[in-house]
Amino acid sequence: MSEHGSAVEAFDAVDVIRAKRDGGEVAEDALRWMVDAYTREYVTDPQMAAFAMAVLLNGMTRDEVRVMTDAMIASGERMSFAGLGKPTVDKHSTGGVGDKITLPLAPLVASFGVAVPQLSGRGLGHTGGTLDKLESIPGWRAALSNDEMTAQLRDVGAVICAAGSGLAPADKRLYALRDVTGTVEAIPLIASSIMSKKIAEGTDSLVLDVKFGSGAFMRDLDRARELARTMVALGTDSGVSTTALLTDMNTPLGLAIGNANEVRESVEVLAGGGPADVVELTVALAREMLALAGQPDADVEAALRSGRAMDVWRAMIRAQDGDPDAALPTPNETHTVVAPSAGVVARMDALPFGVAAWRLGAGRARAQDPVLHAAGVDLHVKPGDAVTEGQALFTLLGQDGSRFERALAALEGAWEIGADAVARSPIVHERITA
Template sequence: MRAVDLIHKKRDGGELSAAELNFLIQGYSKDEVPDYQMSAFAMAVFFRGMTAAETAALTLAIAESGDQVDLTPIAGIKVDKHSTGGVGDKTTLILAALAASAGVPVAKMSGRGLGHTGGTIDKLESIPGFRTELAREAFINQVNTIGLSVIGQSGDLAPADKKLYGLRDVTATVESIPLIASSVMSKKIAAGADAIVLDVKAGSGAFMKTVEDAEALASAMVEIGTQVGRVTSAVISDMDQPLGYAIGNALEVMEAIETLKGKGPHDLTELCLTLGAHMIVLGGKAADIAEAKQILKQKLENGEALAKFAELISAQGGNPAVLEQTELLPQAALTVEVTAEEGGYVGSIQAEQLGLAAMLLGAGRATKEAQIDYAVGLVLRKKVGDAVAAGESLATLHVSSNNATVQEVAERVRKAFGIVSSVPAPKPLLLSIVTAGGIQRV
């Protein structure tokens, strides 16, 4: 078998077998297939696409390039959740506790933030003392004991994906649905979950800018899960504006705590209840989504979800007192108000620009090596549809010092708000549900 023959076959629209795709991925992982040949393969896939069987085989080959996490020692159906990324997306903090409080074991490996999207591990590490690295045995024992654990991803999990993504990034082949889908699902499969719930974002603050593209990606990922024996469903949600109000690590932890107390923003609460409902249906703890939502609402109201989050914090070395004393979380040196120059209504918010603003303040990383400031970020004072008067605050920046960069960021934030003269038509948060049975528009 030769790489050049497989590239030729795909270039001409042929279908590669599982053995052929495994040869390419394993060869690339071992530096036996050079970058220039894998670049040619990625470009061939970009233009020719892949069948569902090919995409599933590619995903398995990538998953098998490194460690395979065995979660069979954990009792019950293990359900994982993955978001394609967004601004202000702190759902994992809430969902892990919510699902575990309903009896679904959550053994989750999450990542750090890069660019304008935040990372769950960075948020958790803003809690004083919280450890995101656990030995495999301790990880499994904790899930069996309290029902959940959230740790950082192993460096050996799907290493071929990391290598291939770096190549795609510099060869203009990132925007390929089979390659995106296999990248996401390879890590989920390697992480050992029995079932997977996907939160696929669509809009200005998301990687997929249109609902149609998000549905195509979700369908590809659900199909992969189905083909490899993992029950998978996806929720398409809007990311034309940030989720909730807080953007920044400690700020998002505070908002997650309020949500677990039943006092969170409507959009964040609604999305968590929907994603959580899918998790506990797949986990066998509810017969349907309606029943599942009622169970989860009760867990928020009776305090069981918040108590489960406290257990997670304590088990991983953090200080659970932050749940009642949020001032124990990192605090910014000062705040700066970003005010509206004209009155009217908020017609749009460029979510990506707000994510970049938070990154420039130090809440995110421009490069993987960059250090972050857990305290900084911003809190929105207005969302789409809200009335605003000239001079009224649009957002509050939480900053380390009031310097020239902060003023530039403030201007970026101001420009991200589109002010219109009349109330804009409301746009739903939940756009569609994708399962093995097809796409259902909400």
């Protein structure tokens, strides 16, 4: 605990907790004090846990969420890319199964002369982290200094790297506390957590990919919409041009779930190929980002076809000491599941496939655990595809066969083959603006 001496604090944590517990609105100066005092360790974990639970149960007004977010930004450094001489635009996804969109998206948008600073994280649980995927590439380095990041944005246009510890340190403490107190689901706290880091990052504009469905953090569409609207309002209130897309995460995105295999799939997209759903979402997000950056008529498909986006990808990987031509890790053992009968793939539920990849070693149960870059799942079909008896449905990828049984257990009942055609639902469900 820090030393407090004889200084008199401006507020009392119990009063702030009671106000929110009783459904009231916490005054701006009291809320700013609460976040600052928690960062200084004057407000204790049990007190902040009680406050977080009161927020979960009673919510926050738009003003309260704005103040909370601003106070978390003020707890650390605030970056600026004003000296770059070009617009900056970032994307944040709430995460899902097979979500590798940042990898092709950042170089694609940067190929239009826009700076794309993607400060990313590592995966925990069934969703993979962008940095874990990129670390499949031999030599690639996630940690960059602010000077290296700025230089790369100026010279290459895109950077995907680890967020520094100086951004919104209050959020780091509160995030860990929410995780162990059953308050992760509080929408005001999710929104302020995500947006405090994104606004502190200093980007001019931001596009949010808010996912709903079985493999998403927010399974319910209405709650995902509420989160998206809250975050768009926060960005707008902070002077960051912000829009959001609500996107479907009931089925895994693309055909690759893991780390190295997701990098391979991303490179296929940059080469003008790749699965239709990954291309569709990459293009939709690129259009949103470029519109906010002042290029509403940008022909993003042409940049994929021409190889322009691939050139930026290769430069981006090289700038962080990676070898874009190096062989990616491959699994030592595989296990393929085939169709028991002919028919049409009726469903493939995203969450169980994410859990299976995690059990194979593609994700981590604890923050300190390593990931196995070659582990994961390759899908060979998607819902709506017709299959014959004995046709390959998906393949488990592992370092050894000892993990296959638990991965297969996760997939019990996760997929279905029926007799009738299945309508494919669009990836982008809705667009949300201020």
